[in-house]
Amino acid sequence: MTPLSQLLPGQFGKLVSLNPDQAVDQRLMALGLLPGMALKLVRRAPLGDPVAIEFGGQVVSLRLAEAESLIVDVAADCPVQRPKNTP
Amino acid sequence: MSSKQITVALVGNPNTGKSTLFNALTGLRQKVGNYPGVTVARKSGRCDCGDGLKVELVDLPGLYSLAAASPDEQVVTDVLLGSLEGSQQPDAIVVVLDVTNLLRNLFLASQLAELNLPLALVLNQADIAHEQGLKIDTQLLSQRLGGVPVVLTSAWKGEGIASVRRAIAEVLNKKTKMTQLTWPSQVESALGAIVQAIQTDTGQAPSSADAQRILFSSNAHTSDRLGWSQPQRESIVRQARDQVRAAGYNPMAAEPLIHYAHLRKVLEGVIAGGTGKQGNAAALDRVLLHRVIGPILFIGIMLGLFASVFWLAKFPMQWIQSGVDFLKAMIAPALVNTPMLQSLVTDGIIAGVGAFLVFLPQILILFLFIGILEDSGYMARAAFIMDRLFSWCGLNGKSFVPLLSGFACAIPGLLSTRTIEDPKARLATAFAVPFMSCSARFPVYALMCAAFIGPLYGPGWESVVMVGMHCVGLLFAVPTAFVLTRFVLKVKPQPFVLELPRYQMPKPSDVLWRMWQNAAEFVSKAGTVIFAMTIVIWALCYFPRDAQMSDRIKAAEPTLSEHEIQSRTQAAMIEQSWMGRFGKAVQPVFDPCGFDWKITVGVLASFPAREVIVSTLGVTYSIGKGAEADSQHLRSAMQEAKWMDGPRKSTPIFSLAAVLALMVFFALCSQCGPTIATLAQETGGWKWAAISFFYMTILAWVMAVVVYQVVIRLI
Numbered sequence: 001m002t003p004l005s006q007l008l009p010g011q012f013g014k015l016v017s018l019n020p021d022q023a024v025d026q027r028l029m030a031l032g033l034l035p036g037m038a039l040k041l042v043r044r045a046p047l048g049d050p051v052a053i054e055f056g057g058q059v060v061s062l063r064l065a066e067a068e069s070l071i072v073d074v075a076a077d078c079p080v081q082r083p084k085n086t087p
Numbered sequence: 088m089s090s091k092q093i094t095v096a097l098v099g100n101p102n103t104g105k106s107t108l109f110n111a112l113t114g115l116r117q118k119v120g121n122y123p124g125v126t127v128a129r130k131s132g133r134c135d136c137g138d139g140l141k142v143e144l145v146d147l148p149g150l151y152s153l154a155a156a157s158p159d160e161q162v163v164t165d166v167l168l169g170s171l172e173g174s175q176q177p178d179a180i181v182v183v184l185d186v187t188n189l190l191r192n193l194f195l196a197s198q199l200a201e202l203n204l205p206l207a208l209v210l211n212q213a214d215i216a217h218e219q220g221l222k223i224d225t226q227l228l229s230q231r232l233g234g235v236p237v238v239l240t241s242a243w244k245g246e247g248i249a250s251v252r253r254a255i256a257e258v259l260n261k262k263t264k265m266t267q268l269t270w271p272s273q274v275e276s277a278l279g280a281i282v283q284a285i286q287t288d289t290g291q292a293p294s295s296a297d298a299q300r301i302l303f304s305s306n307a308h309t310s311d312r313l314g315w316s317q318p319q320r321e322s323i324v325r326q327a328r329d330q331v332r333a334a335g336y337n338p339m340a341a342e343p344l345i346h347y348a349h350l351r352k353v354l355e356g357v358i359a360g361g362t363g364k365q366g367n368a369a370a371l372d373r374v375l376l377h378r379v380i381g382p383i384l385f386i387g388i389m390l391g392l393f394a395s396v397f398w399l400a401k402f403p404m405q406w407i408q409s410g411v412d413f414l415k416a417m418i419a420p421a422l423v424n425t426p427m428l429q430s431l432v433t434d435g436i437i438a439g440v441g442a443f444l445v446f447l448p449q450i451l452i453l454f455l456f457i458g459i460l461e462d463s464g465y466m467a468r469a470a471f472i473m474d475r476l477f478s479w480c481g482l483n484g485k486s487f488v489p490l491l492s493g494f495a496c497a498i499p500g501l502l503s504t505r506t507i508e509d510p511k512a513r514l515a516t517a518f519a520v521p522f523m524s525c526s527a528r529f530p531v532y533a534l535m536c537a538a539f540i541g542p543l544y545g546p547g548w549e550s551v552v553m554v555g556m557h558c559v560g561l562l563f564a565v566p567t568a569f570v571l572t573r574f575v576l577k578v579k580p581q582p583f584v585l586e587l588p589r590y591q592m593p594k595p596s597d598v599l600w601r602m603w604q605n606a607a608e609f610v611s612k613a614g615t616v617i618f619a620m621t622i623v624i625w626a627l628c629y630f631p632r633d634a635q636m637s638d639r640i641k642a643a644e645p646t647l648s649e650h651e652i653q654s655r656t657q658a659a660m661i662e663q664s665w666m667g668r669f670g671k672a673v674q675p676v677f678d679p680c681g682f683d684w685k686i687t688v689g690v691l692a693s694f695p696a697r698e699v700i701v702s703t704l705g706v707t708y709s710i711g712k713g714a715e716a717d718s719q720h721l722r723s724a725m726q727e728a729k730w731m732d733g734p735r736k737s738t739p740i741f742s743l744a745a746v747l748a749l750m751v752f753f754a755l756c757s758q759c760g761p762t763i764a765t766l767a768q769e770t771g772g773w774k775w776a777a778i779s780f781f782y783m784t785i786l787a788w789v790m791a792v793v794v795y796q797v798v799i800r801l802i
Binding site: 021023026028029030031042043047048049050056057058059061062064073 | 152343382583
């Protein structure tokens with residue numbers, strides 16, 4: 001159970017929980033980032049923030065300060081769901 | 088628009104190629120406008136669907152969800168529900184989806200199905216799916232979704248456009264609707280309770296889609312629109328949400344959870360193959376977003392953009408200027424017997440047309456760049472790189488291009504703020520852009536530095552002052568944006584969640600078309616205002632006219648040469664014009680900044696365009712009309728100018744304090760009619776334009792007073 005902000009670039013995780021009352025989390029849910037979803041922190045911006053995360057075959061940039069509520073389960077080799085669109 | 092006009096709405100996620108498809112379907116028969124009361128662009132065009140069927144196709148802003156959280160989303164929801172003033176509910180919806188990310192794209196389609204309108208699905212970017220080895224069973228998908236037409240296209244390559252036309256005809260004919268999902272029973276009854284309560288309160292049963300918006304969205308947009316205002320509203324919604332919670336869902340997460348679970352089942356067996364390759368994005372991002380190389384490339388690209396807007400645009404701008412001058416010279420002799428008409432035509436009308444035409448090269452070049460940057464996918468990366476620098480003061484990474492362009496000219500900078508999705512950040516950026524030291528301020532700094540700073544303190548200080556003046560605006564813009572976003576604007580900020588889409592070759596026709604549309608909109612909206620302003624200022628400087636002025640000057644000093652008489656006449660004319668009288672009347676206001684009446688007139692006359700100060704000073708100092716910033720005569724006339732009376736009698740008017748105060752005033756003041764007109768165009772009304780005008784002007788005055796009073800005491 002780690003906040004997303006502590007993921008290292010290249011590290012995979014599985015989303016454990018988010019805060020559905022927050023606008024950022026609502027936006028991410030609409031994009032398909034739901035609990036149980038595998039994600040990868042692809043990289044940080046050159047100035048450290050925002051970060052790019054990959055899930056469900058897409059890469060999305062978000063600010064760490066706005067994504068505080070995202071809690072992930074860090075997995076050693078948890079592949080990100082590839083864009084197969086299949087469950 | 089006749090009431091029988093059939094309208095079809097084009098809806099989809101961003102980056103699905105929706106606009107390319109829209110252009111392909113409508114050709115050049117498009118109209119661009121704004122939705123009433125909001126700064127969301129309304130694009131529509133005629134689409135020929137065969138057999139004489141012509142429909143009005145409306146291209147709605149790209150969005151991920153109908154949650155109605157952003158103005159774009161609210162507009163789309165309102166248009167589709169037919170509840171937006173001045174637009175009828177569409178007869179059918181065409182959803183454009185990125186076939187390589189079908190699950191996410193279907194979420195919006197699934198929400199749209201709840202609107203219960205005839206609907207067709209266009210699975211776009213089939214060429215990329217093909218490259219990735221994806222195979223889509225469109226028949227199975229159509230079957231699972233209730234028989235709605237499902238077509239595969241590649242709008243970029245122009246493939247499948249005819250089948251989209253056929254699909255539109257089919258959906259209008261058969262009125263096929265997409266299968267709606269089955270809500271869990273507790274959610275169903277929660278929705279029912281809301282429908283019931285609204286029917287009791289307003290006498291009209293809302294649609295199920297409305298009830299979903301009220302249940303699932305955190306704002307009151309839908310309730311307000313339906314006129315549901317009973318005091319128990321909140322407790323009814325709370326109870327309904329408790330029911331959802333009882334079913335095991337967080338009410339704010341229920342909608343995506345239920346839709347996505349439903350869609351995963353829908354897609355079972357629909358997609359086959361797929362190498363799982365991410366395509367080009369990952370590899371290119373490794374370079375373009377690299378810690379060191381990324382920012383270097385970014386700076387290189389932005390320097391290229393700036394150089395083009397600043398330097399490349401100068402050539403066509405000069406052509407326009409020479410064209411205007413040529414036209415003036417052509418027409419002036421024909422009207423020599425009617426001096427008033429001559430002046431109106433040359434200094435009013437022709438100059439007025441030139442006043443907005445001159446911005447077109449910069450606008451066209453900037454939008455060429457922006458089109459390429461956006462369509463290629465780089466703009467999102469640029470925002471990603473720059474966001475940290477802007478987020479702390481309430482702006483975001485997308486504010487960079489508008490602010491940078493502002494250093495060339497505020498007009499293209501303001502127009503480019505429309506690339507910022509978040510309305511709060513967009514407004515704050517638009518407010519900050521006019522502070523950037525644009526190229527029209529340059530001649531003012533150049534004149535002052537060359538005439539006073541250089542001769543007195545040497546070229547070293549001259550360049551220090553030049554650079555410093557370019558930073559003054561930035562120094563005030565940043566705190567202004569901070570205060571504006573933190574304390575003034577009450578709008579909720581949008582989260583900065585930005586998709587980094589795959590890289591793509593921009594389609595030249597799309598880029599050129601957008602460039603043209605932006606320019607045309609500027610001419611028709613801001614252009615007319617700029618033209619009108621030029622005429623008004625011309626009249627203020629021309630009237631009242633004393634026909635015997637030059638005779639009297641000649642009589643008083645018969646030894647003067649013809650040229651000198653002309654210059655003196657012009658100076659005397661402007662002194663007794665409305666503008667001159669006004670300048671003398673308000674001179675006491677500018678006295679604390681150290682400005683005499685001539686500078687005051689120059690300052691006032693340059694409110695429509697700041698570079699006018701140079702030629703106005705030329706006229707008031709009797710040098711003649713065509714004075715340039717490097718005119719030796721003007722420099723020496725200004726160096727010799729002394730106060731005629733008052734406590735500062737016979738001291739130089741242009742003391743160091745007054746020179747610095749004047750430059751600071753020009754750095755901060757809102758002296759640009761076109762900027763005000765464009766600000767009004769881009770913010771959807773005169774309110775923010777007026778606020779910006781008064782804020783900048785008062786700030787400029789205060790800072791000029793501070794600079795003058797401090798420097799005069801120090802030196």
